[in-house]
Structures are given as C-alpha cells and as structure tokens.
Amino acid sequence: xxxxxxxxxxxLEKVFSGELELNELTDHQREKHDRVxxxxxxxxxxxxNSKIVKKLRSLYKxxxxxxxxxxxxxxxxxxxIRKSNKEYNRMRSEQxxxxxxxxxxxxxxxxxxxxxxxxxxEATGINIEDPDLPFERLETxxxxxxxxxxxxxxxxxxLGAGPVRWEEAKPERLADPEGFIEHEEIEEDxxxxxxx
Numbered sequence: 001x002x003x004x005x006x007x008x009x010x011x012l013e014k015v016f017s018g019e020l021e022l023n024e025l026t027d028h029q030r031e032k033h034d035r036v037x038x039x040x041x042x043x044x045x046x047x048x049n050s051k052i053v054k055k056l057r058s059l060y061k062x063x064x065x066x067x068x069x070x071x072x073x074x075x076x077x078x079x080x081i082r083k084s085n086k087e088y089n090r091m092r093s094e095q096x097x098x099x100x101x102x103x104x105x106x107x108x109x110x111x112x113x114x115x116x117x118x119x120x121x122e123a124t125g126i127n128i129e130d131p132d133l134p135f136e137r138l139e140t141x142x143x144x145x146x147x148x149x150x151x152x153x154x155x156x157x158x159l160g161a162g163p164v165r166w167e168e169a170k171p172e173r174l175a176d177p178e179g180f181i182e183h184e185e186i187e188e189d190x191x192x193x194x195x196x
C-alpha cells in the first residue's frame with residue numbers, strides 16, 4: 001500500500017488551513033514554510049522582487065531561481081498579494097492611514113490628522129452609505145387597482161369631452177345609485193375577502 005506524497009505547496013496549504021501542525025513537517029518542509037513566511041512578510045512591506053531575492057539568498061543560502069519559485073508559491077498561497085487582492089490592499093490602506101494619523105498626532109499636526117482620517121474613511125468605506133440597510137432593500141410593491149367597466153366608460157366619456165375640472169367632479173354620480181359597485185372577490189392565501 002503506497003501513501004500519497006504531498007507536494008510542498010499542498011503541505012503548506014494544509015499547515016495554513018490548520019490541518020497540519022508545524023511539528024509534523026520534515027526539515028525540508030519546515031524550511032520551505034519559513035521561506036514562504038519570510039517572502040510574505042517582505043511582500044507585505046512592498047519590497048521589490050530584487051530585494052526579496054537578495055534577502056532570502058543571504059538568509060537561506062539558496063539560488064535566485066529558488067527564491068523566484070518561493071515568491072510564486074507565496075503569491076499562490078496568499079493570493080496575488082500586490083496586484084489583485086482587494087482585501088489586502090484595503091487592509092494595507094487602513095494601516096497606512098492609521099500610521100499617518102499616529103505621526104500627525106505626535107507632531108500635533110491637525111491638518112495631517114484630518115487628512116489621515118479622510119484616508120481611513122475612504123479605505124474602510126465608512127464614508128459611503130451602507131447598501132445593506134434594511135430600508136434600502138425593501139422593494140416597492142405594485143398597487144393593483146381594479147376599476148369597474150361602468151366607471152371606466154364614464155371616465156372615458158369625461159376625458160373625451162375635453163379638459164376635466166376635478167374640483168367640479170361629483171363622485172356620487174360615478175357610483176351605483178345604491179352605493180354598491182359590482183366586484184369580484186379574490187382569494188389571497190386561502191382567505192376570501194369581501195367589500196360589503
């Protein structure tokens with residue numbers, strides 16, 4: 001019975017997801033883990049690839065091509081950190097705004113503090129109205145109005161006669177002399193309504 005041998009990438013995925021503990025790794029896998037974590041830390045500080053290569057070659061005594069493979073693996077594991085990871089960029093913007101605020105506060109620079117606050121608001125999106133508010137999600141429901149045929153005929157006759165002066169309209173003429181308009185009962189959820 002042969003056991004499946006996991007690639008370094010698969011092993012690191014299992015470590016980062018909590019399926020494996022560091023003490024379960026081989027020496028080679030532990031070093032790979034440490035290198036990937038180092039690359040990630042440097043990418044988080046927006047270090048260029050050339051600086052990362054120089055640093056890792058010095059720390060781990062590995063080839064330039066191996067460092068580039070480590071960078072590619074790190075970006076695959078963490079997402080493309082510098083390019084398309086929107087959440088990372090938002091988090092980084094928040095950190096920079098907080099750091100700017102801290103420096104401005106230390107220097108008692110109220111303009112700098114206000115600018116940092118604006119940047120923080122933009123990074124977090126708290127300056128935009130929340131689209132998830134309950135009232136924003138309510139959809140307007142259509143009102144269905146049923147007009148009896150005799151009233152429709154009277155309205156059409158009125159409109160055909162020229163401009164309508166609503167202040168002179170006498171609603172009692174539109175209704176049936178007995179005050180009852182023919183209607184159809186509509187069942188809604190099994191309940192029959194009545195207009196009488």
